[in-house]
Amino acid sequence: MPELYLALLDRILTPILFVLAVVFLIVGHNEPGGGFIAGLVVATAFLMQILARGDDFVRKLIGIYLQPTMGAGLIIAIFSAVLSLPEGGFLYGVWWKIPLGGDFVLEIGSPTLFDIGVFLVVSAFVTSYLLELSRPATGKRR
Amino acid sequence: MDVNANWLAAPIAFPLIGAALSLLASTRVTRRQTRTQRIIAALFSLINLGVAIFLLSVTAIGEQRMTLQVGLWPAPFGITLFADGLSAIMLTLTALLMVCLVFYAMGTLDEREGLNFYPLLLFLLMGVNGAFVAGDLFNLYVFFEVLLMASFVLLSLGGRPGQVNGGLRYVLLNLLASTVFLATTGVVYGVLGTLNLAHLAARIDAAPDSLRVLLAGMLLVAYGSKAGLFPLFFWLPASYHTPHPAVTAIFGGLLTKVGIYALFRIYPLLFPDLLVAWQPLILTIAALTMLVGVFGAMAVNTIRRVLSFHVISQVGYMVMGLGLAASGNQLMVGFGMAAGIFYVVHHMIVKTALLMAGGAAELTMGTGRLETGYLGGLVKRSPALAVVFFLAAFSLAGIPPSSGFISKLGLLQTALDAQQWWIAAVSLVVSLLTLMSMVRLWQKGFAGPMEDVVPPPRRPNQRLAIAPIAVLVAVSLSIGIFSGPFFQWSRVAASQALDRAGYIRAVNPTDEIAPISLEANP
Numbered sequence A: 001m002p003e004l005y006l007a008l009l010d011r012i013l014t015p016i017l018f019v020l021a022v023v024f025l026i027v028g029h030n031e032p033g034g035g036f037i038a039g040l041v042v043a044t045a046f047l048m049q050i051l052a053r054g055d056d057f058v059r060k061l062i063g064i065y066l067q068p069t070m071g072a073g074l075i076i077a078i079f080s081a082v083l084s085l086p087e088g089g090f091l092y093g094v095w096w097k098i099p100l101g102g103d104f105v106l107e108i109g110s111p112t113l114f115d116i117g118v119f120l121v122v123s124a125f126v127t128s129y130l131l132e133l134s135r136p137a138t139g140k141r142r
Numbered sequence B: 001m002d003v004n005a006n007w008l009a010a011p012i013a014f015p016l017i018g019a020a021l022s023l024l025a026s027t028r029v030t031r032r033q034t035r036t037q038r039i040i041a042a043l044f045s046l047i048n049l050g051v052a053i054f055l056l057s058v059t060a061i062g063e064q065r066m067t068l069q070v071g072l073w074p075a076p077f078g079i080t081l082f083a084d085g086l087s088a089i090m091l092t093l094t095a096l097l098m099v100c101l102v103f104y105a106m107g108t109l110d111e112r113e114g115l116n117f118y119p120l121l122l123f124l125l126m127g128v129n130g131a132f133v134a135g136d137l138f139n140l141y142v143f144f145e146v147l148l149m150a151s152f153v154l155l156s157l158g159g160r161p162g163q164v165n166g167g168l169r170y171v172l173l174n175l176l177a178s179t180v181f182l183a184t185t186g187v188v189y190g191v192l193g194t195l196n197l198a199h200l201a202a203r204i205d206a207a208p209d210s211l212r213v214l215l216a217g218m219l220l221v222a223y224g225s226k227a228g229l230f231p232l233f234f235w236l237p238a239s240y241h242t243p244h245p246a247v248t249a250i251f252g253g254l255l256t257k258v259g260i261y262a263l264f265r266i267y268p269l270l271f272p273d274l275l276v277a278w279q280p281l282i283l284t285i286a287a288l289t290m291l292v293g294v295f296g297a298m299a300v301n302t303i304r305r306v307l308s309f310h311v312i313s314q315v316g317y318m319v320m321g322l323g324l325a326a327s328g329n330q331l332m333v334g335f336g337m338a339a340g341i342f343y344v345v346h347h348m349i350v351k352t353a354l355l356m357a358g359g360a361a362e363l364t365m366g367t368g369r370l371e372t373g374y375l376g377g378l379v380k381r382s383p384a385l386a387v388v389f390f391l392a393a394f395s396l397a398g399i400p401p402s403s404g405f406i407s408k409l410g411l412l413q414t415a416l417d418a419q420q421w422w423i424a425a426v427s428l429v430v431s432l433l434t435l436m437s438m439v440r441l442w443q444k445g446f447a448g449p450m451e452d453v454v455p456p457p458r459r460p461n462q463r464l465a466i467a468p469i470a471v472l473v474a475v476s477l478s479i480g481i482f483s484g485p486f487f488q489w490s491r492v493a494a495s496q497a498l499d500r501a502g503y504i505r506a507v508n509p510t511d512e513i514a515p516i517s518l519e520a521n522p
Helices: A004-027 A037-054 A055-082 A109-131 B006-026 B031-061 B084-108 B118-135 B137-155 B161-192 B198-208 B209-227 B235-239 B245-270 B272-277 B279-299 B303-323 B335-365 B382-396 B403-417 B421-447 B463-483 B483-500 B501-506
Strands: A097-098 A105-109 B066-069 B081-082
Touching: A004 A037, A004 A109, A004 B006, A004 B081, A004 B235, A004 B382, A037 A055, A055 A109, A055 B081, A055 B209, A097 B081, A097 B382, A105 A109, A109 B198, A109 B279, B006 B031, B006 B066, B006 B118, B031 B084, B031 B161, B031 B483, B081 B198, B081 B463, B081 B501, B084 B118, B084 B235, B084 B245, B084 B335, B084 B463, B084 B483, B118 B335, B118 B421, B137 B161, B137 B245, B161 B198, B161 B209, B161 B235, B198 B501, B209 B245, B209 B272, B209 B483, B245 B272, B245 B303, B245 B382, B245 B483, B245 B501, B272 B279, B279 B303, B279 B421, B303 B335, B303 B403, B335 B382, B335 B403, B335 B421, B335 B483, B382 B463, B403 B421, B403 B463, B403 B483, B463 B483, B483 B501
Parallel strands: none
Antiparallel strands: A097 A105, B066 B081
């Protein structure tokens, strides 16, 4: 059941929520935030879409990608855990410094990778959860 | 033998990778995707079996303990993974059952039912494996939750009202037990300031007696409820007969035994004196569990309900082993524990085989009811199934030369040695009643006249459904015939589980927070 006001509002809010999610994901390494919270924010954005445009719209848009996204997130998280096997052991944190020219150095570590995995799992899982909950009760069963 | 401790992470990592790959392969219900998921599940359960056997060879046969400090943080500050003989035996059994179950599920589930069954099974495997290697109380709780969630979805996968009903009872009562467990964990942390099991074992002697009694009691309630002990077993018969037979088979073989493992791990480690002081209590619980289970089995009338009540009665025998763990006159102390562990080994294999066979009978005939006019004549209709059921049932009842005979003999020896005549008598009576119940199943379900019920249109793939049962029955028989090495491993596992100082030394908790060197944790 599309709503006019919500449909207008979500054109403004949805991009902001996605950007916010990425910000949370990146700052989460040192400050409040992180993969779990960013995943929840993404799910909120999709919840907005469900309310504004109906659950069928969202299901057609992203429905088939949800389970593979969870799988990909888990794979990334496990990859970050086994990545450090030669350097110290399972789930040991390792960092790489990537020079970006000038004084800038990008320091990226396996915890960030783990966080990205968590982000993908949580966003896909909570979204699929919301999609199932918003399925009309009289609709045909899967 | 010097082994890389990172192998301890493998029983958690491999099932998770398998589950993730199967999720990657699933977009919508198609024949091809279910096939991909099957292949992945078969592959990763076999890998997991290999890893588990390797860990068994290091710990139970090599008589070592393995410790992994995750992320190189020292013991009470980081996550500790730990395996000794007890953990490795449980891991190996779990892996064996999973391999058999994956193939059994291929034979019995149709494509629609099978969708996402295999990733959930791998998540369940990860939770169970994690509980067996967890080295601290909180991670034990977390892995209990992982397996609870996976098992809840598996229970209600078919979506029929009965299944949702059973699933709800299961999840509510188990969440209640988890709440008690979590509350206990909170009390432990608040009072002792640590959750690492080795650190707790080192510190708990300084705690006041009242606190230790409280913790031991609360943990007994939490694990006892998970294990299906009297009087907290009622969730089990309410839910185990509703899902698909493949799900019942793995639950009956595996899930209650995670609670038993937790009791076997925590009690000798944290409350060794209570094993002596509470012996009458533990033995009474064991006796009541055995009796209630076996009487319940006589009162119900479908094949899977009968077998689920036997799960309860058998759990009583294992707890009897725990109750006798600290006593010994002629036999060495710890013989009871070894007999209990041996009983777990026997039970997990045989019970899964029986539930698989019962489920296959139910699927073949379209009904599991034991009254006249429903099941019957399976000897003629499916002779191979009848043979494996017969062998498994007699192993459960404890007829030589099956593993059931040896494991019951071990428990009986310990009970007589500890001069607990009454529990010995109870276990013998329950054994007899189990035999009667098995004979009833045989007569009503398999031997009787061929009933002219209309079989369901889709019968299970006989070869794929019966081969895993035959494998399990063969393992049970070989454990019974070549019981020497198996009992020796159980004794190693029991002595390791009862040796607190060895556990503390292996984990080596410190009070200083400093990353440990690479050499200390190769």
